Amino acid sequence: MDLTAIVTPTQNAAQADLTTTSNGSIVLIAGDTITVNEGSNFNNKAISAGLTGNILLQVLTNDIHLNTSAAVISDFGHITLIAPNDINQGLNANIRTTNGSIDLQTTSGAITMNDQSMITTGDDKGNIRLFARGDIQLGGLDAGTGNVSLISSNSRILDHGDHYKDIIARNLRMNAKIVIGQNLNPLDIDIDHITAVSTDGIFLNETDGLTVTNVGPVTVNRVESNELSTIVSDAEQSDLSTSSGAIIVEVALGDIYLTEGSDFDSKSIEAKSSGNVFLHAITGNILIDSAIDGGVGNISIVANVNISQSGTGDIYTTGSGTIELEAGNRISMSDDATTTTENQNIRYLATAESITLGGLYAGSAGVSLIAGKTIFDGGDSDQEITAVDLRITAGTGVGINTDLLEINIDNFTASATSGGIFIEELDDVIVTSVGPLNVNRVQGGFSSSIPDFEIKSSNLSNNQDQIPPLRALRGGRAALYPQNLKHN
Secondary structure, three states, X not given: OOOOOOOOOOOOOOOOOEEEOOOOOEEEEEOOOEEXXXXXXXXXXXXXXXOOOOEEEEEOOOOEEEOOOOOEEEOOOOEEEXXXXXXXXXOXXXXXXXXXXXXXXXXXXXXXXXXXXXXXXXXXXXXXXXXEOOOEEEOEEEOOOOEEEEEEOOOEEEEOOOOXXXXXXXXXXXXXXXXXXXXXXXXXXXXXXXXXXXXXXXXXXXXXXXXXXXEOOEEEEEEXXXXXXXXXXXXXXXXXXXXXXXXXXXEOOOOEEEOOOOOOOOEEEEEOOOOOEEEEEOOOOEEEOOEEEOOOOOEEEXXXXXXXXXXXXXXXXXXXXXXXXXXXXXXEEOOOOEEEOOOOOEEEEEOOOOXXXXXXXXXXXXXXXXXXXXXXXXXXXXXXXXXXXXXXXXXXXXXXXXXXXXXXXXXXXXXXXXOEEXXXXXXXXXXXXXXXXEEEEEEOOEEEEEEEOOEOOOOEEEOOOOOOOEEEOOOOOEEEOHHHEEEO
């Protein structure tokens, strides 16, 4: 009898990834580090939940590493990654859902995205939330028409490269203990509404129109161990605000619109302490409907087209800060809008068109106004100009014969053409040489001096065959020195 057994090998084919279909969820909780690799099928789907299946990756100690091409994908469900230390997202290790939300949180570490990695909820309304105690370094976030909330409770929110735009969303809420963006490497964003708060600075480059307002609450669905989700919400937040750093915002296309947030503090931008402010609409307008507070720093507002200040759009700074507004076309202040420094210079330049004034207050310093056409009185709620020195250059006129500019200054010079010069001074005034008057242009968080040079030869001049009207009130004296008058 032959008792020899025959053994036939049975082979199981290679298998890769964690995959479900038909609304199946994936929950992976580990006591230590989770490392996710791309499988041998090279399908760029290391973890994939079909249809509305949710995904939870959670470690109780250490980190989560998504290595190169190890993507985490749910068709329509929610995705949550939680780690005590770091979450690292490698090259092409994208995290993606459509309509669901995405929630990443580290309680003591950082969130680091490779420059060529994405977190996306598609073109629908899914929100994205990243919370880290350490740095948040961004590859690309795309929430479509949804919202994004970023919180670095003890560190920075940074651009980690330029392969993708850092943030695409409808509404953006950011809060960082130290800084948001950097002066030489700002965050590249494409959003509609924004609020951001940090200590040492906010640096942003926006693709098109941007509104500073209130955003929130921003909610996401956090996946729990039972595969179900609970709501996590970041409270409503308003304004762009720093404790000691600069606020730098540049918009490539479209307008910058500053509005009052839900905190009702009457400010849209606040750079406390020594922070500088720079707003730049490279091709558009800047509309100021809520105040800009420069702390003790400098304020520069530059628009390719128009700048408008409503009655609630005051601009002010203290200490050594100067203020300058520069528009390619027109600057318009409402009657009760004011711009104020603490004895430092103010400069308004409207290259092609007019300047309409509310109230400018420079204390013991100077004011420089340059307009392509006429400088108008915007109303009688405020004295148009209060300063020691005043320098005006207008392509057409300074005031009009039925509405004189009301000023309270000591020394001034003005130049105009066919529109004439119409000034009403509160008390004593001397027409003499004024300048140069310097203001500090803010660039990249720092400032450099911009002078408006002295006018000596034509301190009050126009090309009409008449002496420009000058009226001194309250018994004051209007001193018109002959060498300072010129008629063309």
